[in-house]
Amino acid sequence: MLSRRGFIGSAALLAGATAISGRAQAARLPEAPSMDKATMQPPLFPKSGPDYQPVVTLNGWTLPWRMNDDWKEFHLVAEPVVREMAPGMKAHLWGYNGQSPGPTIEAVEGDKVRIYVTNKLPEHTTIHWHGMLLPSGMDGVGGLTQPHIKPGQTYVYEWVMKKSGTFMYHPHADEMVQMAMGMMGFIVVHPRDPKFMRVDRDFVFLLNAYLIDPGAYVPKVTEMTDFNMWSWNSRTFPGIDHLVVRKGDRVRVRMGNLTMTNHPIHMHGYDFAVTCTDGGWVPESARWPETSIDVPVGAMRAFEFKADVPGDWAIHCHKSHHTMNAMGHEVKNFIGVDKRDLAKAITKLVPDYMPMGSAGMAEMGEMEMPLPDNTLPMMTGFGQFGPIEMGGMFSVVKVREGIGANDYRDPGWYKHPEGTVAYEYTGEVADAPRRATKSEKNNKKPAVELKVIKPASKSGHRGHH
């Protein structure tokens, strides 16, 4: 193919190159590495500059950088990506450098950073550096602080990392679409003093949400409330990495919320305190103990604990609909209804009726329901004692003795010391003492009111909110 460049002489080419040369253009673009895996990559330890404990990104990775004089240079490429949200389900999202979310950017307080952003999307974009203190013109608000980055263009952002802390990046251009498609990433700025707020393990993830109909691959971007995929770093349980921790380690977990609702993140087995927000470090005198941390919309929270109790500790959003995957059909509540006789009667009225959940919905955790391709079961995942009956925003903090420093490999399920697991009572149960109800006293059967609800609409409740 003949390019325009083919027609102009080398002298003209040189003149052209000179005309566009500026601070950044003089240097060759830094490499833009791409990631093809959705599993946690080892942390990137600093090779020069102040020492710090690097973060690990759940189901993610840290963007390598290069030094150019005293500038730390990164290259982000905004592009369509295919993200495996959990084994058996892939989503066609937009992200950065091969994945959604994009790679985590790590720097040190005082660093001069230069971030190249190349747009390979079909529409314009920008990147806003959430929580960052920087010159107004580097803030990344399309139309307000800069022209939009058109498809094919590369823009350069330059600033000095004024303070350490927990930040994120996302577009400030066609946000409804671009954030609903998965465009976001984490930024961690480490303190210049390696001893300040030092921890042994530092986990990061973003809370995000999608509406992807069963069998579909692309999120519906106009949805405001009724999402059905509640994810951490665009992964849902059982696809979310475990947080592997060595006994005795001081641990930090940093979360940012780019969904449209709050998420009370609850961790079992410990109490802890928020030590950092996107506004900065929380002074010790201002902290209080919690076991759930509510992460508001558009905010970041980091909490810390000393991992002194080994075990498999659940960590999850406490909104129970957020620990489930997509439901593609109407689900009615049949709790308390004995469906054995009822099912026959209903099947006459409703041929496609499937009796489900007469004793709760737990049976769905084991049941192999017929599902469309590329659709995750609503509740799934197995532990050493059986089905965990979860989906969505759920993972496990695995605190173990005897693993190496910075070893994040899955140690398997916790081996509970003898006598420390809840156990079945095997004594006499037939005549367990129980107070009689009024109807039982009168020797009548308890009254149960039955209502048959015909699943008329196929387009009913799709998700959880």
Ligand SMILES: [Cu+2]
């Ligand atoms: Cu939630």
